[in-house]
Amino acid sequence: MSDTGAARAHELGVIGCHVCGIVCDDVLDEHPLAGCPRCGSSLHRRRPDSLRRSAAYLIAAFILYIPANLFPVMYTTFLGSGFASTILGGIIDFWNSGSYGIALVIFVASILVPSVKFAIMGMLLLTSWRGSDWARPQRTRLYRLVEMVGYWSFLDVLVVAIVSSLVEFDALSETQPRVGIVFFGAVVILTMLSAMSFDARLIWDDKHE
Amino acid sequence: MNEVVNKEPGQPDVAKRRWGNLLVWIVPAVAALIGLSLVVHTWLSQGPEINVTFKTATGLEAGKTRVKYKDLTVGSVRSLKLSNDGSHVTVGIALIKTELDFTRKDARFWVVRPRISLAGISGIDTLVSGAYIAVDTGKSEDTAKNFQGLEQAPNVISGTPGRSFNLHADDLGSLDIGSPIYYRRIEVGHVASFALEPDGKAVRLQLFIDAPYDRFVTMDTRFWNASGIDVSLGAEGLKLKTQSIAAVLGGGLAFGAPEGPNAAVNAPVAPSEMLFKLARDQPTAMAPPDGPALPIQLRFDQPLRGLSIGAPVEFSGVNVGNVTTMELDYDDNRGRFPTIVGLVVYPERLGRVLKKINSKYTGDMNQRAALFLQSLVEKGMRARAKSANLITGQMYISFDAVRDTPRVAFNPSLRPLEVPTVSSGVDQIQEKVSNIVAKVEKIPLDDIGRNLNSTLSNLDKTVKQVRTTTLPQVDATLRSVHSAADQVDTKVLPEATQAMQQARETLGAAKSVVAEDAPLQQNLNQTLQELQRTARSLRTLTDLLGRQPEALIRGRAKSETSTPPFKTPESKP
Numbered sequence: 099m100s101d102t103g104a105a106r107a108h109e110l111g112v113i114g115c116h117v118c119g120i121v122c123d124d125v126l127d128e129h130p131l132a133g134c135p136r137c138g139s140s141l142h143r144r145r146p147d148s149l150r151r152s153a154a155y156l157i158a159a160f161i162l163y164i165p166a167n168l169f170p171v172m173y174t175t176f177l178g179s180g181f182a183s184t185i186l187g188g189i190i191d192f193w194n195s196g197s198y199g200i201a202l203v204i205f206v207a208s209i210l211v212p213s214v215k216f217a218i219m220g221m222l223l224l225t226s227w228r229g230s231d232w233a234r235p236q237r238t239r240l241y242r243l244v245e246m247v248g249y250w251s252f253l254d255v256l257v258v259a260i261v262s263s264l265v266e267f268d269a270l271s272e273t274q275p276r277v278g279i280v281f282f283g284a285v286v287i288l289t290m291l292s293a294m295s296f297d298a299r300l301i302w303d304d305k306h307e
Numbered sequence: 308m309n310e311v312v313n314k315e316p317g318q319p320d321v322a323k324r325r326w327g328n329l330l331v332w333i334v335p336a337v338a339a340l341i342g343l344s345l346v347v348h349t350w351l352s353q354g355p356e357i358n359v360t361f362k363t364a365t366g367l368e369a370g371k372t373r374v375k376y377k378d379l380t381v382g383s384v385r386s387l388k389l390s391n392d393g394s395h396v397t398v399g400i401a402l403i404k405t406e407l408d409f410t411r412k413d414a415r416f417w418v419v420r421p422r423i424s425l426a427g428i429s430g431i432d433t434l435v436s437g438a439y440i441a442v443d444t445g446k447s448e449d450t451a452k453n454f455q456g457l458e459q460a461p462n463v464i465s466g467t468p469g470r471s472f473n474l475h476a477d478d479l480g481s482l483d484i485g486s487p488i489y490y491r492r493i494e495v496g497h498v499a500s501f502a503l504e505p506d507g508k509a510v511r512l513q514l515f516i517d518a519p520y521d522r523f524v525t526m527d528t529r530f531w532n533a534s535g536i537d538v539s540l541g542a543e544g545l546k547l548k549t550q551s552i553a554a555v556l557g558g559g560l561a562f563g564a565p566e567g568p569n570a571a572v573n574a575p576v577a578p579s580e581m582l583f584k585l586a587r588d589q590p591t592a593m594a595p596p597d598g599p600a601l602p603i604q605l606r607f608d609q610p611l612r613g614l615s616i617g618a619p620v621e622f623s624g625v626n627v628g629n630v631t632t633m634e635l636d637y638d639d640n641r642g643r644f645p646t647i648v649g650l651v652v653y654p655e656r657l658g659r660v661l662k663k664i665n666s667k668y669t670g671d672m673n674q675r676a677a678l679f680l681q682s683l684v685e686k687g688m689r690a691r692a693k694s695a696n697l698i699t700g701q702m703y704i705s706f707d708a709v710r711d712t713p714r715v716a717f718n719p720s721l722r723p724l725e726v727p728t729v730s731s732g733v734d735q736i737q738e739k740v741s742n743i744v745a746k747v748e749k750i751p752l753d754d755i756g757r758n759l760n761s762t763l764s765n766l767d768k769t770v771k772q773v774r775t776t777t778l779p780q781v782d783a784t785l786r787s788v789h790s791a792a793d794q795v796d797t798k799v800l801p802e803a804t805q806a807m808q809q810a811r812e813t814l815g816a817a818k819s820v821v822a823e824d825a826p827l828q829q830n831l832n833q834t835l836q837e838l839q840r841t842a843r844s845l846r847t848l849t850d851l852l853g854r855q856p857e858a859l860i861r862g863r864a865k866s867e868t869s870t871p872p873f874k875t876p877e878s879k880p
Contacts, residue, residue: 147331150331150332151331154331154332154334154335155331155334155335157335157338158334158335158337158338158339159338161335161338161339161341161342162338162341162342164342165341165342165345169345181370181371281341284338288334288338291334295331
């Protein structure tokens, strides 16, 4: 049920190509593997397996998010004494040392954003799977937010990468990335894949689909 | 948009492509697998958690301080907690699972902090990196969860080849943990630890001798303090003996076995943890063992300036002990302040003498020594404080036989034994000199002078008188003597010569009478021989009469014919 009352593609018996956007006859019922007449891409009424893929990526991301937080992301050697810091540990260190701004930025980028993404994506997937018609425009807006904000989570990975390459004074001070950051990067990528795999049009589809 | 609607939609290509829809689930599966493997890995590498107590947590930080074994991280500090009574800190340590078990009951934990001493610098890396906890695995089969951390590094890490020994020292001197131990000037070990004896009267050092050298520590080995410089001025001139400069500055020990006729041949290797005694220097160490000490007390009437504690005690030139105490006493009766000197004498130093004492007297050592001393004191042995050095005035105690000394009672049951004393030779000389001075002072020189003066004036008068009256008379007398002499020359001398000649003739006649071949002499000789024979026969007669008084009447018995005057073994029938 659309809010605008405009006809929907399957009502008109046409289908749009995901890649080049051309609209052609919907022949998927006869030929399930039909391709785009212009660019040759597979034609689908909706992204194939959108919910399933998105859910798979999201679950994978969630699993990896645990070691990403538990394992140290960075190992700093300062005058011979090395210590490993996890994401949360780093935030606490910054907060304790008075750098509230940096602590806040890292917290938002590394903890808040991924957590919110998990929540939003999970909610979107659940509601879309059930075909709920609850707050559809707001959910769409949330989806756009997730898409937009997704890569900002790479801030943490970027920080570690830059610091590791810049702080390299042999004996004096040294910073090395640790396995945690790999997991964190994987989390960010997987959440982005999850968001990409999600077909926003599913928000507007009803249950019977 | 309208154009598109008006146009016919394109005909899609129909192709056969089939992909497994389930392929995407590989991603979470892989993620789950990774997560699971991490969990398993963490689970497997999780070592035991232990608690170690330290006095302070200096340099320790929860979550940062490492636990290292041979500089390899084997764990980290998880928590730092103050004990309930605040006396120590409990450090919670999470160990990494390793092949080596660090939870053995005798595992040792200590905090490595930077340490700078003359013997070297250690833990310099901790200066910037902060302290870490070092661990040494033990040998025990039992494991524990709570450990008592060492306050000092043990210095001997288990597994280091070599053996440890104990050393009993009066004080620590300049030694420290890590001080080197030399054997023939080769560094062969170090001081591992030191602690006061429980009674606080000595220091016990633990030494560690590295492997190939530990077999040189035998039952006969002596340890001595090798630190410092030994300067001695002897007959051969100035001698300077040192170990290496490091030992001079930082202190060190040396050991060796005595050499020479008394050295034990092939002394057995000392067992581990054997207790040795630390000697002050090499000669002391090499000296034969002192054995038990015998306390002796002396009482000197004269002040003993120059006698110090530790001054040698000599017996017949042999150093047998030393002075241990000096106390002032007050003798109320005489109003004097005698000095009570306490000595220890090591009878073992007497060597052979001791053996003879032991064979002569019975009882325990003190008793035998008392009896021996008693016999010596009776023979005049006394203790004296003698001056060892006239310039510095240092004194020593000497036991000497003193002639013409009054008898003194010696109580052999007194403890400590008290040996009577006499004042020293120098003191005696001083006394005599002072006596002489006192006597000289008593001479009335003034009176003598006055008398002498008057005498001289009288003499002068007399001389004058002599010159005026006596001399002319003397002159006259001499002249008359002269004339008398002239008379003698002319009259008396010829007569005297004559008399002398007559005297000589008389002497010549007498000489002929007394000469050996003179008849008088011959006759005298014969007469004497006759007399001798007569005496012999007379003796025979008296003998005979003594045995057979009846012979005088009845005549000699037949059997007595051959009886000689004396009964000799040969003439027995």
